[in-house]
Amino acid sequence: MNKVNLNLPAGKAGKRIVLVEDDPIIREAFTALINQSADYSVEKAYSNAEEAIKNISNDNSDIYLMDIELPGMNGIEAISKIKVINPKIRVVVVTVYENDDLVFKALCEGASGYLTKNIPPQKLIDSLKELEGGGAPMTTNIARMVVSSFHRNRQSPLSARELEVLELLASGKSYSSIADQLFVDKETIRSHIKNIYLKLEVHSKAEAIEKARKNKFI
Amino acid sequence: MNKVNLNLPAGKAGKRIVLVEDDPIIREAFTALINQSADYSVEKAYSNAEEAIKNISNDNSDIYLMDIELPGMNGIEAISKIKVINPKIRVVVVTVYENDDLVFKALCEGASGYLTKNIPPQKLIDSLKELEGGGAPMTTNIARMVVSSFHRNRQSPLSARELEVLELLASGKSYSSIADQLFVDKETIRSHIKNIYLKLEVHSKAEAIEKARKNKFI
DNA sequence: AGTAAATACCCCATTTTGGGTGAGGCGAAT
DNA sequence: ATTCGCCTCACCCAAAATGGGGTATTTACT
Numbered sequence: 001m002n003k004v005n006l007n008l009p010a011g012k013a014g015k016r017i018v019l020v021e022d023d024p025i026i027r028e029a030f031t032a033l034i035n036q037s038a039d040y041s042v043e044k045a046y047s048n049a050e051e052a053i054k055n056i057s058n059d060n061s062d063i064y065l066m067d068i069e070l071p072g073m074n075g076i077e078a079i080s081k082i083k084v085i086n087p088k089i090r091v092v093v094v095t096v097y098e099n100d101d102l103v104f105k106a107l108c109e110g111a112s113g114y115l116t117k118n119i120p121p122q123k124l125i126d127s128l129k130e131l132e133g134g135g136a137p138m139t140t141n142i143a144r145m146v147v148s149s150f151h152r153n154r155q156s157p158l159s160a161r162e163l164e165v166l167e168l169l170a171s172g173k174s175y176s177s178i179a180d181q182l183f184v185d186k187e188t189i190r191s192h193i194k195n196i197y198l199k200l201e202v203h204s205k206a207e208a209i210e211k212a213r214k215n216k217f218i
Numbered sequence: 219m220n221k222v223n224l225n226l227p228a229g230k231a232g233k234r235i236v237l238v239e240d241d242p243i244i245r246e247a248f249t250a251l252i253n254q255s256a257d258y259s260v261e262k263a264y265s266n267a268e269e270a271i272k273n274i275s276n277d278n279s280d281i282y283l284m285d286i287e288l289p290g291m292n293g294i295e296a297i298s299k300i301k302v303i304n305p306k307i308r309v310v311v312v313t314v315y316e317n318d319d320l321v322f323k324a325l326c327e328g329a330s331g332y333l334t335k336n337i338p339p340q341k342l343i344d345s346l347k348e349l350e351g352g353g354a355p356m357t358t359n360i361a362r363m364v365v366s367s368f369h370r371n372r373q374s375p376l377s378a379r380e381l382e383v384l385e386l387l388a389s390g391k392s393y394s395s396i397a398d399q400l401f402v403d404k405e406t407i408r409s410h411i412k413n414i415y416l417k418l419e420v421h422s423k424a425e426a427i428e429k430a431r432k433n434k435f436i
Numbered sequence: 437a438g439t440a441a442a443t444a445c446c447c448c449a450t451t452t453t454g455g456g457t458g459a460g461g462c463g464a465a466t
Numbered sequence: 467a468t469t470c471g472c473c474t475c476a477c478c479c480a481a482a483a484t485g486g487g488g489t490a491t492t493t494a495c496t
């Protein structure tokens with residue numbers, strides 16, 4: 001069985017990339033693919049996040065391709081730690097997972113892109129170019145998920161005014177300040193909120209906000 | 219001066235697109251470009267949103283290219299109204315504006331993509347393909363803006379625990395329920411919140427949440 | 437040794453919240 | 467024409483939450 005070379009010689013020209021991927025097959029495939037390109041080369045390829053993080057200053061690369069599922073520290077945590085150490089490093093996730101939660105967590109922690117492993121070879125290289133051009137490379141599905149996450153749900157049982165009130169409530173405002181802002185009496189706001197609770201079948205502010213956020217009413 | 223033909227004959231094959239764009243030059247350019255492609259044709263080209271909306275059921279197209287700056291109703295409102303009438307219609311914004319506010323407003327109202335008018339011709343056609351493939355076509359800059367909007371700010375003066383508390387507070391929870399959730403005393407939460415107010419230089423929940431959201435601490 | 441963080445407790449006064457009930461005006465739909 | 471939903475406002479009550487003022491202990495890292 002071949003021992004995978006985790007410390008490839010950086011004898012190739014082009015922008016240097018660091019790869020973090022535990023599957024040796026994929027790691028080698030991506031390395032070969034990237035090294036074939038004119039503009040990029042794999043500086044280092046790690047099989048776990050801990051090693052990659054330990055060597056950040058030595059490697060001195062500002063583009064990381066990061067798997068999510070890794071032995072030990074996972075990719076999300078790894079992004080977080082990398083960004084703390086050097087915020088200029090751009091991390092692109094490359095994974096098999098298209099799970100909502102992982103995508104948004106990765107982006108919140110600072111991922112600059114999110115690709116899936118079934119990406120066609122040329123698209124991977126294109127993605128690196130896009131990244132360097134200030135973009136945020138995403139596969140079709142991920143882009144849809146990201147854009148959809150902004151869409152509000154129009155099937156809301158709440159009236160326009162109620163939505164308005166609930167949004168202000170969700171921003172941490174008190175009944176009185178909502179009333180001031182909407183130029184109505186505090187009692188009016190209380191009425192709206194009571195109706196909101198009725199419609200959403202909840203009994204408190206926190207529940208209402210949670211339900212409304214979950215259903216993207218607000 | 220040429221009179222622009224706002225009702226082009228649909229004599230061309232391919233998926234039918236509706237265009238809403240007030241500048242006659244750009245309208246004609248996009249129409250010509252799209253009609254040159256094998257897979258798409260411009261069903262109708264409107265110079266304002268009101269007309270486009272009035273004819274939605276007749277036009278029976280499910281892809282709209284929408285400008286933002288329009289005489290009368292603007293593109294954002296138009297997206298909202300279109301989505302109410304028929305949520306299946308996908309609207310892609312095509313505009314000169316790369317302003318954060320407009321981008322996010324358009325996406326919240328239901329835009330499926332956001333392009334800028336300097337887009338290379340082939341890219342526009344590619345974007346339509348991407349849209350049909352379930353994607354969310356965006357120019358490089360817009361993709362970056364969208365992804366950046368998820369990134370949290372690590373330059374926060376707050377400790378990890380304080381961030382945790384503030385996040386729960388921002389989700390509408392009361393001191394007591396935050397305490398329960400974090401398995402500490404309510405008084406501890408109160409202490410944390412006092413420190414948060416000190417650090418953020420605010421004097422109320424709403425202010426703290428607003429400041430933290432604005433600076434993307436949470 | 438010093439600092440920051442997390443934890444917990446005390447006091448106080450005020451505001452906020454949730455629930456109940458009722459009611460007038462207004463516009464859209466049947 | 468009448469009903470219905472929506473927006474508005476009012477008054478009752480009691481519990482909970484909030485903001486501000488303290489102080490103090492333990493842990494952890496430098």
